[in-house]
Amino acid sequence: MENIFGRKRKADGSDSEHWMGVSDLMAGLMMVFLFIAIAFMRYVQVEQERIKEIAVTYQDTQVAIYESLMEEFSGDLEDWQATISKDSLAFRFQSPDVLFGQGEITLRSRFKDILDEFFPRYLVVLSQFEESIGAVRIEGHTSSIWNRYTSHSEAYFKNMALSQGRTRSVLEYVYSLTPSGSDQRDWVESNVAAVGYSSSRPILTAEGEEDTQKSRRVTFRVLTNAETQIRKILED
Numbered sequence: 001m002e003n004i005f006g007r008k009r010k011a012d013g014s015d016s017e018h019w020m021g022v023s024d025l026m027a028g029l030m031m032v033f034l035f036i037a038i039a040f041m042r043y044v045q046v047e048q049e050r051i052k053e054i055a056v057t058y059q060d061t062q063v064a065i066y067e068s069l070m071e072e073f074s075g076d077l078e079d080w081q082a083t084i085s086k087d088s089l090a091f092r093f094q095s096p097d098v099l100f101g102q103g104e105i106t107l108r109s110r111f112k113d114i115l116d117e118f119f120p121r122y123l124v125v126l127s128q129f130e131e132s133i134g135a136v137r138i139e140g141h142t143s144s145i146w147n148r149y150t151s152h153s154e155a156y157f158k159n160m161a162l163s164q165g166r167t168r169s170v171l172e173y174v175y176s177l178t179p180s181g182s183d184q185r186d187w188v189e190s191n192v193a194a195v196g197y198s199s200s201r202p203i204l205t206a207e208g209e210e211d212t213q214k215s216r217r218v219t220f221r222v223l224t225n226a227e228t229q230i231r232k233i234l235e236d
Helices: 002-073 109-127 152-176 183-191 226-235
Strands: 082-084 090-093 133-141 192-196 217-224
Touching (some): 002 082, 002 109, 090 109, 109 152, 133 152, 133 183, 152 192, 152 217
Antiparallel strands (some): 082 090, 133 217
């Protein structure tokens, strides 16, 4: 009997040692997972801080560009019938009678005179922020009107062709204002694009109706590279 009980006690001790070993292993694994979780949380926190820093820098840069544009051009806006948006950095020329003839893509003489004065100074202002600028878009917008015999869809695509033709004309003209072989011309080629939006982004009145006069406009819009920097952080 003693031999039997002795063997039983020995067996009981072996089981206890076995379960203690499993418990130690589980505790070790839990510590490993805990360290991984802490490291991951720290990584996420660092990335969030980097994105927040870029967002703050983006906002500061946005304000600085706007203030520099206003300092340079505030005295010309009324004469040019233009505005500058603080939120979108859009320099908007909004007098269609000055810009183009009805249904035409050729720049009027008055608009050429304005661009002669505007664009070289515009490049000088933007040169202070080149590292923060992703692109400059010349945007063309039309009203939704074509003629009463044209359907809405037909008018949209006719206005698309018109807005694209106009922005291309503007880009060709301002491109010609930069000296051949210069750094300015290289920068324009790399960063300035012409985009036509047709009637997809109309200006509305306080009553929510389309303002057909103000909707016909040309805009120079600065796009900062904050989004590109944030995407790079997420990809890394």
